[in-house]
Amino acid sequence: MRIGLRRLFSVPGAVLPGADAGEEAVRAPRVRNRVLFGVLSLLTAVLVLVDVQTGGELRLVPLLVVVPALVSVFGTIRQTAVVSLLIMLVVTGSHLSTGGSRGDVLTGIAFTVLACCLGIGASVLRIRHATQIARLRSAAVALQRQILRPLPILTDQVLAHGIYTPIEEDRLVGGDIYEVVQSPYGTRVIIGDVQGKGVAAIGAGFAVLGAFREAAIREPTLTGVVDALEDAVARHNMFSAQTGETERFVTALVLGFDGGDRVEAVNCGHLPPRLLHGGVAAAVPLRHTSVPLGMAELSHEGRVAERLDFPPGATLLLCTDGVTEARDASGAFYPLDARLGRWAERAPYDVLTALDADLDSFSGGVRRDDIAALALRRAVAGDPARGGAAGYGARRSAEAFGGR
Template identity: 80%
Template sequence: MTIGLQRRLATRGAAPPGTDAGEAVVHAPRVGNLALFGGLALLTALVVLLDLRTGEDLRLVPLLVVVPALVSVFGTIRQTVGVSTLIMIVVVGSHLAYGGTFWDVTTGVIVTVLACCLGVGACALRIRHATQIARLRSAAGALQRQILRPLPILTDQILAHGIYTPIEEDRLVGGDIYEVVQSPYGTRVIIGDVQGKGLAAIGAGFAVLGAFREAAIREPALTGVVDALEDAVARHNVFSAQTGETERFVTALVLGFDGSDQVEAVNCGHLSPRLLHDGAARAVPLGHTSVPLGLAELSREARAAEWLDFPPGATLLICTDGVTEARDASGAFYPLDARLGRWAERPPYEVLEALNADLDSFSGGVRRDDIAALALRRTASGGAGRPLHSGHGARRAAETFSGR
């Protein structure tokens, strides 16, 4: 199943087919005209009756000028104009009926008209702002779908479930990245964490993902894929320097699956994977860890690949430091290895569900960094060359494979 980002997107709702995002806001469910004007009529009648009883000692009808401002918070422009017109007629009529000096009546009428016009203007500005926000979110959603592939993903070699949670609620994309690519040489997987946050970090992450999607299919050796990623980050940093932006580096773990009982790995300053097998969970030590992408010129050693055991039925968990560096109220770090042992017998999607819920409980719902995690399990077949599947089709295949 898909959690994390998929759940966030689902809770935001979607516009009907063929409907612009801004139109979706304007045409969102709202208070009905009958309920609105019926309630307004009762309120107006009540205020007028009380005003008649209090007489000139306490004028209540002029207080109705606040009603258009209240309606502008939740109503449409048409509803606000209708309410403002009704209130204007009642309040201005009240001023004329009670009489008074010329300036008293004139001032009351002017204040009423201005209050009603301000209510209509506030409603128009609110809808305009909501429309702009909806369009921005729609564009961000489209950007997210281009940057990060929906989960789960099923290839010939592995089934990949995952969670992705940006630190900010209104951001659909953060500094963490992942990708799964079916290639002629097996399945290639990357998970990474871009230094920093914001749009600049997203740009560096997109540069890495674009290079990975191309190099994973083109390069026979996994180290060749990583060299292409290094070049992409270096080029991105040159461009960033020219435009006055901060240069970035990217920690990454790149894996290669060929259907055997082992996994090829190249670690570029990233966290070690965790292996869940036979009811136990343990960190998989990596003998060679290179510098992050973008910092190759600081090291004299070339990046090297190593092989990790990946027996049938095992789950390989890879994640970013948003998981291991989550803190509780006392400042203690999240004990990932101790918690994974509790879920070692569960299927991959249940491990991720438990991990996501436990992180929320441990941190009290306060996240300090983006979180990305992939749970990888071997498929029954070991062939290569079949295109990968993702999204709803992969979800059905994943449920079948997982025995759901």
């Protein structure tokens, strides 16, 4: 996932082959394994040399039967088999050269063969499990990408660029969501984060997205859209409870653009947007922040829409907590507002490019949560046609990353 085209303006429709992912998961550590095999080879040579120098009195060579077990932890099946064969030859030669009763020699050889076979078997089981996990993980991420639309998205009111990086660590597939819909009432935008991880979180996210795509066109008010989302999450949780699944809530920020200098917003427990304008980047204060979707029954206050400034030439940045909660090696959180100030005068696409690269550098490439961010600006004359928006993003991405 370090390749730019899979991060920036990634295309959700691209299916990730499970078999390839499994093989890649197994092959990835091979370079560093060379060092470990070098150490094991040196250890084997030292033990054999000591055994020879002492005339077999110390009997250290039989201890090499543990080497196949060690190799099975990090090596491939072929590597484990080769090491096991070498160990069997070395240990068997040692038993035959040092003499002893026939029973002792045969017992020592049999034990060596058994230990080596167990090491090979352990390697087979480990790699089979790793391949299955990689396939499941790849399928979950492919499903997640099918749910979300490719970026950028152009409507009559806004041009939305974005980055989306799903975490791909076994069950930790997350539930970040986003959508941009052109409606009779303007452009409606949502960015959200489903509580929890795994395929169940993707299911909850799909319920919210499906409801948003319908309600954004049907409902004349933004609060009406959010009420429809609340009902969708409540129904999803009801079905989850019936099947024994965990009920979930969804933090979300829903925006409405009508082409004017102000944008309407309903915040359901989500991070506030950031406004980049005039060389300054700052969080937009929201006076009314309601409970997340799925928790309305716990609050006595209805959700309220408020209007935010959106001057010409400004960029609104929306993101999930995968950005603000990214950590460096010392455990410090990513200083989003401080970093955005450096890029406040850049175009939306360039802000996201810088943000993605800076996040990767800050966290050392270790992502612990999904990362989703949208950069919104007013649509202006000269923007690419709707049908060519995705191609526009792909071309810009390829230019920025130089085929990396």
